[in-house]
Structures are given as structure tokens and as C-alpha cells.
Amino acid sequence: MYYWYKKMKDVPGSDMGGFTRILHSGNPDNLMEEIPSIVVDPLPEGLDRGYIVLNRPWAFVQWLEKATIEEEYILMAEPDHIFVNPLPNLAHGDHPAAFPFFYIKPAENEKIMRKYYPEEMGPVTNVDPIGNSPVIIKKSILEKIAPTWMNVSLRMKDDPETDKAFGWVLEMYGYAVASALHGVRHILRKDFMLQPPWDLEVGNKFIIHYTYGCDYNMKGELTYGKIGEWRFDKRSHLRGPPPRNLSLPPPGVPESVVRLVKAVNEASANIPNWDTQ
Template identity: 85%
Template sequence: MPTIERKHVRRVSPLFVVFGLVFLFAAYNLLHMVMHNKGPNPGAAVTDALGMSDPVTGLRYHVAVTATDAPYSQWQCRIMYYWYKKVRDMPGSDMGNFTRILHSGRTDHLMEEMHTFVVDPLPDGLDRGYIVLNRPWAFVQWLESATIEEEYILMAEPDHIFVSPFPNLAKGSHPAGYPFFYIKPAEKAKIIRKFYPKEKGPLTDIDPIGNSPVIIQKSILEEIAPTWMNVSLRMKEDPETDKAFGWVLEMYGYAVASALHKVKHILRKDFMLQPPWDLEVGKSFIIHYTYGCDYSMKGELTYGKIGEWRFDKRSYLSGPPPRNLSLPPPGVPESVVQLVKMVNEATANIPKWETLNRS
């Protein structure tokens, strides 16, 4: 039987949502003024090259993942949670408790399987069909209402698989994040300046990151989260920005919000790998399977064209992938092979795998 975890279910009334959003929108200009007159953080420009102290090993971080009650989200969360439980207590791990922040506004049938905190989605129509826009609002509600024992938080996603145990990668008040090659603030200068004007500082203040994976002090995230929500909503409201940023809009929202709060992230390329582009697992801590993996039977990548062999999470929108997926053909990179093996191990051991998460 799966481990039964205590449920934390708290509903936020729709009236509170509306008033809360109105308040936060009004507060944005005040926050903007306060931050404009705030001096720079003397430790803001943080990189590993600065020779700072080691990560805060031994200080546990809470693993938090935002999710919906759709089957597509549920089966990914179940795989992620399986590997969280397996890695959590290994030597070298600073993982603490786990929370699935469910922003569907109602409970679902995974409540007894994993620790879940229910929050409300954005009011109807506000996300404009961009479901990820609910993520910052979900964190705002969770941080305000939940009991979180750990001082640090790892913001993760359902399509993350923990490859190996890892310590708290943050360094004191400086969060750790993953540098995404496609987040390029300097190349989007005209648009970025709508939300991060010149008087705030150079565009290099904005890290090439999203909110996940990030390990960050809870107190700092409590400051950033409302701004992250407001900036993301403003970006979505602006047609030019919405078109330019597309599906990574909310990632830019987090990056800009962090810069507005003078928060710089330690960039860790070993935080995560993304098959099929990253060929080896190496010493990375997380596999992010956001991209489809398509190959010929000769082991040749056919990205953009359905391969003779493929693994793509989007093939399973209405229900989970079957157990015992076929392994890739010879010649396919190690990262893809390990991904499929880890999916297979999880699905072989999760009860009611093929029946519980179907729409």
C-alpha cells in the first residue's frame, strides 16, 4: 500500500481571490516606488566564480510542485513523487517535506497518495488559456496559508525526475537556479524594459532563469511571489509581450520579478538536464522531460518528426503511459535511456498505475 500522508486542504474563497488580486495590482505601483528608492543589495551579483561559501548543506528544503487535477498532470506527479521518496533519505540529500500545490480549486483522488494543498485558480478568463499563469498565484496562496517547516523551498515541476540526492544548492540568502538557453533578456530588451525600466538597472540584472528549478529561502520567495504574479499578468495583458514570450512568459515574469527585488541566483548547469539535447546524465540532479524524444531505429534523432521510436509526454494527455515502455534503440544517448528506465521503474511500482489517472 502507498504511504498515506496527512492532507492539508485549504480553500480560498473566490471573493478573496478577486479582492486579493485587486489589492496586489494596486500594491504593485507602491512596491515599484519603494524598490526604486532602495539601495542595491551588496551581495546581489552572485556567481560561483566569486568564491563564496559552499552551499548550505544540512539545511533542508521543502519540495513544492504546482499541478492541476488533469490526468496529464497527475501521472507526471506520481512519477515525480515516487523518485522524491526514493531519493529523499539517501546520503547527501537535504530534501525535506513535499507538497503538491493543486491549483484546480478542488480535491482529487491523489490526495491520499501525496501531501497536497488545494488553492484556487485565477478567476475565470484571467489566465487567457495559459494555464501556467496560475503557478505564481498558487505560490502566493500557499505561502500565505500553509505551514512550511523548512527555511528553504525547491520549486519543481511535475515533469521532473530526481536522478540523485542533492544538497541545498543555495548559498545563504542567494537562491540557486538553472540557466535556460532560451531565456535571453538582452535580446528582448525593448519588451523587457516595459517591466524593468532603465532606472532599475542593466538588463544583466535579470537572470536567464524560470522559477523552476530554484532553491530559495522561504522569506525571499514570500517577497518575490506577489511581484512575480503581477508582472506575469501584466505581460499576458500586453499583446506584444504575449506574442514574443509565448509559453515561456511566466518564466520571464519570475526572472524580472527577482531582479526587481535585487535577487540574483547562483546559476547551476548541473541542476538539471533536458533530453534529448543533453546527451549524458553526468552529475546532474534532475531530468526534465519537457521535450519529445524521437529517433530512428538506427538511433538517429528525428526531432520535429515522429520517430520510429519515441517518448513524448504529450502522447499521454488523457491518461498515463503504459508500464514497461520499450527501451530506445542502440545509439540513443544515455540521458534518454535513463529517462525511460526511470519512468518504467516508477510505473512498475506505483499501485493502480494504468487505471487511476484516466480522464
Template identity: 75%
Template sequence: MGRASPLFLVLLGLGVFFATYNLVTLVIHHQRRERRAELPGVDPVTRMPDELRRTEGSRRPFHVVSITTCVLHAFLMWCQGYVVLNRPWAFVQWLEKATIKEEYILMAEPDHVFVRPLPNLAREDYPAGFPFFYIKPAEHSQIIRKFFPKEKGPVTNIDPIGNSPVIIKKSKLEKIAPTWMNISLKMKEDPETDKAFGWVLEMYAYAIASALHGVQHILRKDFMIQPPWDLKLDNTFIIHFTYGCDYTLKGELTYGKIGEWRFDKRSFLHGPPPRNLSLPPPGVPESVGLVPLDQREKREEEGEGGEEEKVDMDKVTLVKMVNEATANIPNWDDGR
């Protein structure tokens, strides 16, 4: 019954504006999707809404029960500038400190937004992960072999994933996490590996650590999309807004060049975004912009997809979802 098991959602934040407003957006939209799930087990990310409570007089309409973890040595973290090394170390500490009743854990990030209720995509001992196009173990086999010896099997045993989004049994993650941390540190200390993998080094470390423990993931392309490269929502569960979205006023992508219209989370590193961000111009893909009204009306008239599709018809842009989240938070513009 692994697919019906509830999940414990865990994500990491650095405690800065950049991470906080991302988290707020994720939480607001998770709660909305949960309310839409009428059938038991449709949205089993139970501990997240259960642990969020509206606090009187608070700027945010909830508080998040959190565990503070220690950062790695200052030299490692700031002199080398790779703050992501904190992630596996934080998971090791969290698994030691936290009381987790659920059997499965969903590892997500603050820049994930739920667009559909998320079922448990894992199957018993097989976790579910998202295949990243830029994680290519076979193309780096020489480097990989420094950390994944031949006796452990072919390099193709290593999944093209990172740790997020992943749904995994707690018992599996407890074994993988210390190995993930140690391999991340060894990779960072190795100049060749550090240069080859750069910012995604820790993602490779998670994939290798999983393979070392004989854990292979079910690869789910529908787990999430990443605009502006993914154009359609289709049946995805999560929007990951890691890339900047830059367009002309005609809806033409100008990636790498600041557009006449843009949404980039990095624009708000030092403070939260204002309410009522401008919506994208016509012609922008539905992963960033609204599904055109005439298309929605046509699909509704034709009765495509039944009740579940009608819920999904409220497909909104990433930016509109941010606006909806900030609109639900008292005193957002006050900066308190």
C-alpha cells in the same frame, strides 16, 4: 550553514492524468535517491518523503499532502489559453496558507525526475537556479524595460531563469511571489510582450520580479538536463522531460517528426502510460537511454569516482525510470 539547511519541495499540478503520472514518477525516484543517501544532509528535501505515506488499498503507494488553490478568472485562463498564469498565483496563495518549517524551498515540476541526491545549492541570500538557453533578457531589452525601469539597473541584472528548478529562502520567495504574479498578468495583457515571450512569459516574469527585489541567482547548469538536447547525464541532479524524444530504430534523432521509437509525455494527456514502455534502441544518448553496459563495467573496473560514483553508475534512462515508478504502484494498469 545555508547549504546544510533542509528544503521544502513544492510543485504544482492541475489534477489531471498528465500531471499526476509525472508527479508519481518524481516521487518514486525521489524516495529511491533518499534511501541511497547514507550521510546526514546529503539529501535534505525533507518534507517530501516525510509527508508521503503508503495508504491501504490505494492505487498509489503514497498520498501527497496538498493545498488547493483558486484559479484565476476563467476569461484569463481559458479564453486566452495560458494556464501557466496560475503558477505565480498558486504560489502566492500557498505561501499564505501553508505551514512551512523549513528555511529554504525547492520549486520543482511534475516532469522532473531526481537522478542524484540533491543538496542545498543555494548560499544564504543567493538562490540557486537553472540557466535556460532560451531566456535572453538582453535580446528583449525594449520589452523588458516596460517592467524593469532603468533606475533598477541594467537588464543584465535579470537572470536567464524561470521559477523552476529554483532553491530559494522562504523569506525571499514571499517577497518575490506577489510581484511575479502581477508582472505575469501585466505581460499577458500587453500584446507586444505576449507575442514576444509566448509560453515562457511567466518565466521572464519570475526573473524580472527577482531582479526588482535585488535577488540574483547562482546559475547551476548541473541542476538539470533536458533530453534529447542534452546527451549526457554527467553530474546532473534532475532530468526534465519536457521535450518529446523521437528516434529511428538506429538511434538517430528525428525531432519534429514522430520517430519509430518515441517517448513524449504529451502522448499520455488523457491517461497514464502503460507499464513496461519499450526502452530506446541502441545509439540513443544516455540522457534518454542506458549508459552502455560495457562502459559501466569498464568504469567500475577502473574504480572511477569512489562510492558516490558507484551509486551514480545505476544511471538509467528516463523511460526506464518511468517503468520503475509504475511497477511500484499497485493496480496501475487498471486505471483506478
């Protein structure tokens, strides 16, 4: 991610400013000198119940309190994001920009949503179908939302019905609800991000999110759910970075997947000590 941030930052059309990696382990790591980073504390032991993402809103609360942030707007993004086009400020004034996720469905979960977004606040359709990432938002607005995001997420995790219903996207719902509680609506930008293998072309989109495994046979046919003869899946590299010079997909595989692998290969070829850190 950081390699492609640096490459795209000063390209015409980009509004990107500084970069900060927020590390919520509580301890510095071996990338501190390579990537601008700030270390914040994790939640008290046991509070995340093994759901490590629950540390994210608390990390943002600490960062916003500790850091000197020169920019007026903040992009919240994740390590499995690759910038593929220069990113302008997609927000407009007090209206943040966000990517709409098809699996965040406030209206279909109204009974649960009402535990956190009461009827007097309005219809649950006021809750945007988003998570906190990718989002471009005014810093002053995020400073108001972040503590609520943390508290709502903790309450959700503490409620068995909510925890079961929302699962691994619980913290995303936490951000969406917190935003709505503060009366914040997001501009929904489908072009903010693409997610291979389902999105086939990069086009004018800005970020590749490589969250899904990409499995294909040698005919270029998707074999999702079954390990392919050719595959790229970040979960294959949990113990270390992927090797340099990954094999390219076979003919017929969508351009988005080819672009993803080429982007990883370019970054790994140009980052010193790739295989040793």
C-alpha cells in the same frame, strides 16, 4: 516525480525535506491521499486567457500564506522532473540557485523588458535567464518575490507586444523580472537539470526534465521534428499515464534517454493502481 523524490530524499548527499504538490484547480483530485497536496484557487475565470501557467504565481502566493512550512528553503519543481541524483541545497544564504535556460534572453528583449524593469533599476542583465523552476530559494525571499511575480506576469499577459514576444515562456520571464526587482540574483547551475534528447549524459546532474519529445529511428539516430520509429513524448499520454514497461530505446540512443525511460518504468512498476488512476 513523487516516486523518485521518495527514493532520493534520504540518500546520502540529499538535503530534501518535505513535499507538497500545489493543485491550482480549486478542487481536490484522486491523488490527494497518495501525494501530500494543497488545493488553492485558480485565477478568476478568463484572467489566464487560456494560458494555464499564469495560475502558478498566484498558486504560490496562496500556498505561502496558507501552509505551515517547516523548512527554511523551498525547491520549486514540476511534475515532469525526475530526480536522478540526491539533491543538496544548492542555494547559499540569500542567494537562490536556478537552472539557466538558453531561450530566456532578457538582453535581447531590452525594449520589452524596460516596461517592467525600468532603467533606474540597472541594466537588464540584472535579470537572470531563468524561470521559477527548478529553483531553490529561501522561503522568506520567495514570500517577497511571489506577489510581484504574479503581478508582473499578469501585466505581461495583458500587454499584446509582450504576450506575442514571450509566448509560452511569459511566466518564466515574470519570475525572472520579479526577482530582479527585489534585487535577487540567482546562482546559475547548469548541473541542476538535464533535458533529453539534447543533453546526452546524466553524470552528476540532479534532475531529468522530460519536456522535449525523444524521437529516434531503429539505428539510434535522432529524428527530432519527425515521429520516430521509437519515441517517448509526454504529449502522447495527455489522457492518462504511460503504460507500464515501455520499450527501451534502440542501441545508440544517448544514456540520458535510456535513463529516463528506465526511471519511468521503475516508477510505474512500483506505484499501485498506476493504470487505474
